[in-house]
Amino acid sequence: MTEDSTRHASKMAKKKAARDKIMATKTDQKGLIIVHTGKGKGKSSAAFGMIFRCIAHDMKCAVVQYIKGGMSTGERDMIQRHFSDTCAFHTMGEGFTWETQDRDRDIEMARAAWEKSKELIRDPANKMVLLDEINIALRYDYIPINDVVDFLVNEKPEMTHVVLTGRNAKEELIEVADLVTEMELIKHPFRSGIKAQIGVEF
Template identity: 50%
Template sequence: MKERERRQGIVVVNTGEGKGKSSSAFGMVFRAAGWGMKVCVIQYIKGKWQTGEQKASERFDNIEWHVLGDGFTWDTKNPEQDIKTSREIWEFSKQKILSEEYDFVLLDEINYCCGYHWISGQEIADFIAHEKPPWMHLVLTGRNAAPEVIEVAHTVTEMTKIKHAYAQDIKAAQGVEF
């Protein structure tokens, strides 16, 4: 593993309507952990859902996992609470990033918060450009990535949905979706 001072931190955005944004990011989480990097995962939307990735992370002593969202909020009954929760998670995320304790940070589903205007894309982009340690890898997932965030990222992938099992009345499958 490169020493932090010699490492160029990469900012990755996974966005789009298709499946695989978080799954791709979790692959990077385990890759980084496998190389001995200290990893922090912060989930914005998922709520208290138990996932296979989170269970697998418990086998690593260098992955810290935080599930902080209120759950699937696109059918929200309380948008004020969603904004408050998102802002609190964003402040927590900034503290974790600025602590310089981690080599790799995943902000899972943060892009939704921008799409719903709960957090400003410009605010996130400014933080990335001016405050994120230059050696830290940062991954942001979720639909509706803000144009400002896309602009400051090094790598942006848009997942395109061609077909999804849910449209065929197949429920989320353990081991595939969670």
């Protein structure tokens, strides 16, 4: 072993001992409230990564899509085709608000999606429920933020994970969440005239 290798091994051994000591103190488990927000791409993609982990572990889970609905997506098609016995998938939106141009209808659909979400979260069989793009519905006040926060804090089963995605997450939601990730936009092909592409965006 060279001197550099010996020094590296010693340094890593110390780091591992410190890490193991920290990890030994982390013994609790709980169902998490997880928020993916920000202007950057990847909020739903990261959330679906967790859904596919649940599926891989044969853990019951569910998805409610609040906005997307007017177009087919790879995640929805794959889950409905191959994993519908493990993951319930409900597409309850009809497109983005600038496409529907009907606020009353958008509110009606968002509130129906919230009722379905509560039903799925209350079901103890579901270990994770993804509320995709709910932050958009909350931003436009289609669903009262206080109703969502109150339900998550007071009615969510102790071991159920709930993932909420979309830009502009409300501060009230961020405050009660256990894990919040903000996707930062640095560069995006859309700004260079590149449209959304299959396999990347949907």
